[in-house]
Amino acid sequence: MGTLRRDRVPARVRSGEKVLPEQARVHNRELLLRMLYREGPHSRADLARRTGLTRVSVSDVVSDLLADDLVVEVGTRAGTRPGKPAMMLEFNEHAYQAVAVDLSHSTLYRGAVLDLGGSVVARQQVEIEGSTGADALTKVVGLVGALREQATAPLLGIGIGTPGIVDLGGVVLSAPNLGWKDLNLRSVLTEQFGCPVVVSNDANATALAERSYGESAADTLLVRVGVGVGAGLLLGGTPVLGSRFAAGEIGHVVVDTGSERACVCGKLGCLETWLSTRRIQEDLSEARTDAEHTRVLAAAGEALGSVLAPIVAALNVSEIVLSGPHRVLEGPLAAAAMETIRQRALTEVHGDIVLRLSELGDDIVLRGATAMVMSQQLGIA
């Protein structure tokens, strides 16, 4: 009670390693917890039926979860049926909290304390004011420290969503905007605060947020439009990182729709030259008529569609989610992207594809960072 007895819980199975019977327990514990988290209250007997475990085993695991306060009994099942009334169990969203930080904005670092339901308990932010490298790190550490003080429940962990390339060990291999290179952010924060830390790319965090709090399918491609353009990819519910942890870095893929525009990276015609919010704003400010306005957005959508089409075909993803400023993305841009994908990639074998806008708002990275912590610590989300 109070703090999670992680010391008594063996680590999850990593591929290529031995498996002990204890890890079966971890797996089953996570299975039950996930079921309660995703699908709402169940009784012990419900869980046993759904998982195939015996009621005995379920009871045993549940007693651990109750001791950790991750699950609470919420009274007997409503409605009248024969037999002993079932005691319903519910995932306890309020027992623990996470500190989440979003470094993907251009002018400030946003942070918050969230409970396990994704609700914001406290908020804080710090202006960047041009700081990079060590200064930026100091500001992030300060932000996390201040947030930690505001938590009203034991901390499950710290989650950071950052632009750039992040490896599995929480090392930021490269984040030009922040001036970081090979920075072991996880170990810095772990040493400072002594609790679990998860660091991930902001687009991957966003994709995880859509999966946990939105309605995303298990195979989802999320495209994040902001200062740059990045993608987060979920296959079978798990993030794809890539061999160099650079999966989703599609901003500098060259689009060939005739005209070519210069990019900051030195190439001509990168996707970002059509789709970054800054370039779109510039183009829109030059548009005089509604038709021109629409044409600018449609051109951006077409650029996006032409990059996504081969990806969608190759992976056969069923859902594409766009995250970014709604007033830019919705309407002509999304429609043009979808239409381009349809024309360029869709065959009957790929089935229907849904392209939609994220509904999770500005806190999406914060909620994704929380989901990352939950995923790592509890095996859910």
Next chain:
Amino acid sequence: MGTLRRDRVPARVRSGEKVLPEQARVHNRELLLRMLYREGPHSRADLARRTGLTRVSVSDVVSDLLADDLVVEVGTRAGTRPGKPAMMLEFNEHAYQAVAVDLSHSTLYRGAVLDLGGSVVARQQVEIEGSTGADALTKVVGLVGALREQATAPLLGIGIGTPGIVDLGGVVLSAPNLGWKDLNLRSVLTEQFGCPVVVSNDANATALAERSYGESAADTLLVRVGVGVGAGLLLGGTPVLGSRFAAGEIGHVVVDTGSERACVCGKLGCLETWLSTRRIQEDLSEARTDAEHTRVLAAAGEALGSVLAPIVAALNVSEIVLSGPHRVLEGPLAAAAMETIRQRALTEVHGDIVLRLSELGDDIVLRGATAMVMSQQLGIA
């Protein structure tokens, strides 16, 4: 001995299901077997050191593997060291065989019996002669039956590599060339022959063959050029199937390199209009000079590269393998594809990408089908 005691071995863990201690055993058994298969002979003590299991547990698992004849003792370790000489264990490639069938050719069905090392023990083929649907199925069943007679060791299973869309349960959802739609090929063959059957897309089988018998990295994109164009994708060593099992179907992605060519599918400018062997042959036959010859191949390569570029960037794969007729693929085509990818996708964050041709020759699908059987039955490959 003789036949694999599958009845005594519990199934592997499927995601979303409970895990029993017995499945820890399955995992560890596969772990040891994989180590022997991939990395050659080890002693029990070597295996214990490498896996972290105790020598006691290793001995126990190994005694099972010896009983199943999957592993053999091959004498004490060469060389002189202090201590009791180690008894070396080796994966037994000859204890079992697989029947493999390749349905991806246009004029014949190729089949073979292979041992677990991927060596062909017997070969057989049957002319298609325009048969489709039920006729095609009859021919395939006949081919498998004839091959099974020629096996000189107990059969581990039957593996089929077929063009088209195949789901996880071995149902061919769609294979236009064969005239199959929603055909449960696995259940047909299982009922007929009473042994494990694995059915998979030919490109996926090819990718698995490259991984098992070639030098492929764990994240690999394999492109198969033949009558059509298909891709097989391996992420973290496991095949990506997609939400509708249509992953890798990139043949009808539209390429926009200016000119547009009509495709059998009705669209203009599909990748296949540049890259199918037939179209390339036609174009080459019209080429008079060496320069024109090179230009045809380079155009095909450029088309391929422009489709692969977004995929490579999005997934950050480190290796691309081309499988198909060497004399067409090597040289200008491969060079143009690589150069296009470099220009259109590569940034420093993606790291180096290798593009190479498969070296496994005509039997690649047969060996991939064998690898599929080994993967399913033994958890290796």
Next chain:
DNA sequence: GCAGTTTGTTAGCCGCCTGTACTAACCGGG
């Protein structure tokens, strides 16, 4: 009130891995 149903717990068993302790078999030095 009693049979039937469902829930959750207790008791005993088997599988799997561990730690410790043992035997077997080799090396080298005195």
Next chain:
DNA sequence: CCCGGTTAGTACAGGCGGCTAACAAACTGC
């Protein structure tokens, strides 16, 4: 030639985890 040092592989008891069987508790319906 024997004896300590070293490595390989094998018993044996113990803990953990899940299973079956049996039971107590609590409800419905007749």
